[in-house]
Amino acid sequence: xxxxxxxxxxxxxxxxxxxxxxxxxxxxxxxxxxxxxxxxxxxxxxxxxxxxxxxxxxxxxxxxxxxxxxxxxxxxxxxxxxxxxxxxxxxxxxxxxxxxxxxxxxxxxxxxxxxxxxxxxxxxxxxxxxxxxxxxxxxxxxxxxxxxxxxxxxxxxxxxxxxxxxxxxxxxxxxxxxxxxxxxxxxxxxxxxxxxx
Numbered sequence: 001x002x003x004x005x006x007x008x009x010x011x012x013x014x015x016x017x018x019x020x021x022x023x024x025x026x027x028x029x030x031x032x033x034x035x036x037x038x039x040x041x042x043x044x045x046x047x048x049x050x051x052x053x054x055x056x057x058x059x060x061x062x063x064x065x066x067x068x069x070x071x072x073x074x075x076x077x078x079x080x081x082x083x084x085x086x087x088x089x090x091x092x093x094x095x096x097x098x099x100x101x102x103x104x105x106x107x108x109x110x111x112x113x114x115x116x117x118x119x120x121x122x123x124x125x126x127x128x129x130x131x132x133x134x135x136x137x138x139x140x141x142x143x144x145x146x147x148x149x150x151x152x153x154x155x156x157x158x159x160x161x162x163x164x165x166x167x168x169x170x171x172x173x174x175x176x177x178x179x180x181x182x183x184x185x186x187x188x189x190x191x192x193x194x195x196x197x
Contacts, residue, residue, distance in 0.1 A: 093119035110143035126160035
């Protein structure tokens with residue numbers, strides 16, 4: 001418990017290197033709950049230290065020990081993001097699909113589908129990517145990633161040759177979110193597509 005508390009304190013102070021050392025020192029023979037929590041926090045500390053391989057290793061161990069834990073989605077999402085950043089899109093898509101199917105009522109379901117869409121688009125599976133992004137736009141209450149999902153949907157349609165659907169979504173983004181950072185990009189895509197059509 002001492003190492004875990006030390007890790008928590010160092011994390012609060014922004015010393016993620018020190019925190020990771022402390023979390024990694026929590027012995028497995030300590031309480032199972034404490035050890036699992038240390039693994040989760042260790043993964044998070046490694047993410048902040050930009051050490052994706054170590055982060056994934058810790059989060060995978062946590063994942064294996066905690067199948068019913070309420071933070072499993074958060075841990076898996078971190079691993080998916082590590083895979084997206086590392087351009088391991090197939091593994092990211094597979095992990096997101098499993099998570100979405102096993103936890104359909106998860107509070108993070110919009111983020112799960114969004115990352116799934118990103119991975120599918122990177123794999124050139126544009127039809128399935130558009131479907132994943134569309135699921136995000138149908139979430140209730142509306143997702144904080146709504147605008148990003150509309151853009152992802154439009155881009156997927158465009159890359160799939162569904163030009164009219166792409167135009168409709170780019171226009172929707174422009175009219176609904178005029179100040180969003182992606183809107184300027186959507187408007188330039190629209191100009192190009194108008195010329196094409």
